[in-house]
Amino acid sequence: MYHQPRYDPYESSELFEDGTSARPLPEGTVARGQLRVDTALYAGKDANGEHVSAFPFPITADVLTRGQQRYNAYCAPCHGLSGYGNGMIVERGFSPPSSFHTDRLRNAPVGYYYDVITNGFGRMYSYASRIQPGDRWAIVAYIRALQLSQNASVNDLSPEERQQLQGSQQQGSQPQETQP
Template identity: 60%
Template sequence: MKWRVLALAALSLLSCSDMSNQPKQKTYRPLVGPAEIPSGVRSFEAHEAPAPEISITLLERGRERYNIYCAPCHGANGDGKGMIVQRGFPAPPSYHIQRLRDAPPQHFFDVITQGFGAMYSYAERVRPVDRWAIAAYIRALQRSQSAMQSPEHPP
C-alpha cells in the first residue's frame, strides 16, 4: 500500500511541466495612441475639482471621509498612530509636525491623489471633492491640536 502511494506521488510530480515555458500574454499595448484620442475626451488628471469654499458641511464631510479612509493609519487625531500602525505597519508622519503644518492644502490633496511613500493612491477610491474635504479636515485637525486654552474657558 505504501509503495502505491509513493508511486502515485512520483507520477504526479513528473506530470508537472516547467512553468517558465507556459504560454503567456504579451505586454499590454494601448490600442489608442496619443494622436488618436477622440475629441472631447479628457484625462483623469484634467478633471480635478477646484478647491471648494470652507464650510461646516465641507468639514463634516471631510471628517466622515477621513475616518473611513485616513484614520486607520493616521489616527483619529492625525498623530500617525492609527489601528493599522498598532498592528505593526509603518507609521505615517504626524500631521502635527512643522513640515506638514506649513504644507498647503494642495499638498494633502495631491498625496491622496497620487500616494506618497508607503501610501498608495486613493484617486480611484475618493472623489476629488472629497479629497478637498479631507484636506480641509486635516487642516482643522492641525489647528485643533495646537489651539491654546483661553483664560475665559478653562478645561
C-alpha cells in the same frame, strides 16, 4: 436574433477604405465627465505646477463634516483619529505614517495634501480611484481643522473669546456646594 452581425473592437472590415471597423476618435475628444480644466480643483496645483495654498471652493460646516466622515473611513486606520500617525495599522506592527502635527506638514500648502491623496506618497497608495475630488478636498479641510485643534493657543482667540474662556475657567475652579 441570437446571432447579430457586429464587429469586435479593432476587427478588420471592408466597410471603410482603411480596413477598420470603426472610426478613430476626433482629435481633442474628451470622455463624458473627464473634462478637467480647473487644475486647482482636480490636481491641487496652479498654472505653474506649484501646490495651491488656498482651497478651490469655500469651506463650510457641511464640507468639514463630509471630510471627517471620509477621513475616518480612509485615513484614520493609518493616521489615527487625531492625525498623529498612531492608527490601527501601527498597533498591528506596521510602520507609522507621518503625523500631521509636525512643523513641515503644518506649513505645507493644502495642494500638497490633495496631491498626496491623489497620487500617494511613500507606502501610501493613490486614492484617486477611491475618493472623488470634492471628497479629497473635504479631507484636506478636515486635516487642517485637526491641525488647528491640536496646535491652538489662547493667543489665537479674539479678546471676547478669551474673556469668555477665562470666565468659564473661574467658574469651574470655584468649589461647588454639595447638599446633604
